[in-house]
Amino acid sequence: MTDKVWRIGVAGLGTVGTGLLKFIAERPDFAPAGGRVAVSGVSARSRSRPRPVDISNLAWFDDPVALANSPDVDLFVELIGGSDGPAKAAVEAALRAGKPVVTANKALIAEHGAELAATAEETGAHLLFEAAVMGGTPAVKMLREAMVGDEIKSVAGILNGTCNYILTEMEATGRSFADVLAEAQRLGYAEADPTMDVGGFDAAHKISILAALAFGCAPNFAAAEIEGIEQVDLLDIRMAKDLGYRIKLVASADRSEDGVLVRVHPSLAPLNHPLAQAGGALNALFIEGTRIGRIFLQGPGAGSGPTAAAVAADIADVMANARRPVFQGPAKALAPFTPVDPAKSMGRAYLRFLVKDEPGVIAAVSETLAEAGVSIESFLQKPVENADGVPIVLTTHAVAESVLKAAIDRIAGLPAVIDRPRLLRIARI
Ligand SMILES: NC(=O)c1ccc[n+]([C@@H]2O[C@H](COP(=O)([O-])OP(=O)(O)OC[C@H]3O[C@@H](n4cnc5c(N)ncnc54)[C@H](OP(=O)(O)O)[C@@H]3O)[C@@H](O)[C@H]2O)c1
Structure with missing residues (x-):
């Protein structure tokens, strides 16, 4: 156990940032490995904006990069948001300085995660983002x-x-x-x-x-x-x-x-x-x-309290010096996955057609689907008040997406079909 005081810089004082400040004010010694946290500086866009927490005693930084670089900050928490701009600049500055970073920013991690992980690995800094996905749910x-x-x-x-x-x-x-x-x-x-x-x-x-x-x-x-x-x-x-x-x-x-x-x-x-x-x-x-x-x-998946709790869990990991690769391996060896062509993916589908109320339409739709190689699982026709036509809805058995889309194009061209058919996937879960 340790009695170290971790000085935390918090950039972003919105829903999550103020939730974190409240949490730290209530439980500065929450970390299971011991030690305490103390907020040593904050940054947001507007200093004068009213906030649900008192920040008058905290050092203010107009520039989150300056906060990340401050000698009074041991751990930098980024809660600004956005894949680029100040959030990215400040996270990069902290990582380059070898400081641990905790962020809730999914856009930043999804779009720049690999390069940030490489910087973190080079300088030995933590880069943690539990709150970025599903907020408080781990x-x-x-x-x-x-x-x-x-x-x-x-x-x-x-x-x-x-x-x-x-x-x-x-x-x-x-x-x-x-x-x-x-x-x-x-x-x-x-x-x-x-x-x-x-x-x-x-x-x-x-x-x-x-x-x-x-x-x-x-x-x-x-x-x-x-x-x-x-x-x-x-x-x-x-x-x-x-x-x-x-x-x-x-x-x-x-x-x-x-x-x-x-x-x-x-x-x-x-x-x-x-x-x-x-x-x-x-x-x-x-x-x-x-x-x-x-x-x-x-x-x-969101909310001030739950998301701040996920940020706090990452802070606790830093305080315990719990170390893992940012993703599942050395950052330099990480490659983007090979994407599968969605046209080849197989799945069941829901199709809705708006058709003229005349005989033979259903047969024409069914025949076109059969010719294209799409097999119907269930079928529903229901008159709808004030509709220009009659909606018919069907679900298909598993079919390649390319086959399905080709069939939809053919059906869209049938004279009795009023509107572009609507395709929704049936979840494979
Ligand atoms: N809200 C949630 O429940 C939730 C859940 C999971 C993850 N997240 C993620 O957590 C992050 C923060 O979300 P949030 O909902 O707390 O956002 P928010 O309420 O919009 O707060 C954003 C904060 O960033 C500050 N900011 C904007 N531009 C800045 C700049 N150039 N320099 C310094 N500060 C700047 C804003 O300052 P001002 O207050 O002065 O305008 C504000 O305090 C985002 O990445 C979001 O995706 C949020």
């Missing part, structure tokens, strides 16, 4: 530490609480995506610019980090296939439910002999599946290992 440590005795086959789950909240509310209230998003913004659940969340990019950052930890490679965000929830229609939520499914934004990483497929899509999960039952802002994750089998994690 997914990073699960893969980085607890499951290293296994070979991971896949990781899949709900990694964005904002999207999960919006989809849950759409189903519960029957309101459109735009209405629910506007309300979420009013209540502060969604950012003024919601693109990172609803466009699927935030979930893609997180799954790219998990893929790197699961498969021992560098994060490869550029290879992620990303589709957000902006196009999810209330009609699909209802039709999917009639077929026994719920639509969720599912992020997944699968390893096969061909490489790794990382994707984020609105996907259908069976109503009784744990992913379908993780409602509201919850996050949920399945990890499948060769020996351990399947593990399911569910918990808060």
Whole structure:
């Protein structure tokens, strides 16, 4: 045990940063290995902005890089956000100075994790980011530490609480995506610019980090296939439910002999599946290992208290000098994984067509699918009030995505089909 006092510099005093300051004020001696933490300096954009914690006694830095370089800082905590700009500059400065870094910044780690890991390895600094994925729910440590005795086959789950909240509310209230998003913004659940969340990019950052930890490679965000929830229609939520499914934004990483497929899509999960039952802002994750089998994690993916607790857990690791490679091996030997061409991936699908209400349409759609090599699993036709046509919905047996898309193109060209067919994947979980 030690009585060392760790002087911490905290850059970013928003939701997570102020949560961390509160936590440290309440429990400065929380670390199991002993020692204490004391905040020696803070940085944010506006010094005068009112904060839920008193920062008047803390040294203020306009520039987070200066805070990272301060001789009074032993451990640098980055809670600004963003893949580049001040967050990256400050993390690089701290690592170059050999100082341990703890961050909650998934964009930074997903897009620059490999180079930052190389700097950390060179200078012997820690680089920890538990809070970057699933907020307070420990997914990073699960893969980085607890499951290293296994070979991971896949990781899949709900990694964005904002999207999960919006989809849950759409189903519960029957309101459109735009209405629910506007309300979420009013209540502060969604950012003024919601693109990172609803466009699927935030979930893609997180799954790219998990893929790197699961498969021992560098994060490869550029290879992620990303589709957000902006196009999810209330009609699909209802039709999917009639077929026994719920639509969720599912992020997944699968390893096969061909490489790794990382994707984020609105996907259908069976109503009784744990992913379908993780409602509201919850996050949920399945990890499948060769020996351990399947593990399911569910918990808060955001919020001041839970996320600050994950940051604190990393600080405790630094204080205990717990050392592991940033990803699963020496940083210099890390290569980005080989991406699998999504067109070759096999999976079941949900297709919705809006067709003219005339005889022979269903037969034409079914024949076109059969000719293209797509086999139908279930079929639903339901008149919908005020619709320009009749929606028909079907699910398919497993089919290569390239085959499916070719079939959709052919169906879109049929004279009785009014609108571009809607494709949603059925989650492989
Ligand atoms: N919120 C969550 O629940 C959650 C969960 C998991 C991970 N994270 C991650 O944690 C990080 C922080 O998120 P947050 O929600 O706490 O963000 P936030 O509430 O928007 O706070 C961001 C903070 O960064 C400061 N900042 C912005 N630009 C700066 C600059 N150039 N120099 C110094 N400070 C600057 C802001 O200053 P001002 O206050 O003066 O504007 C603000 O205090 C992000 O990487 C996020 O992805 C958040």
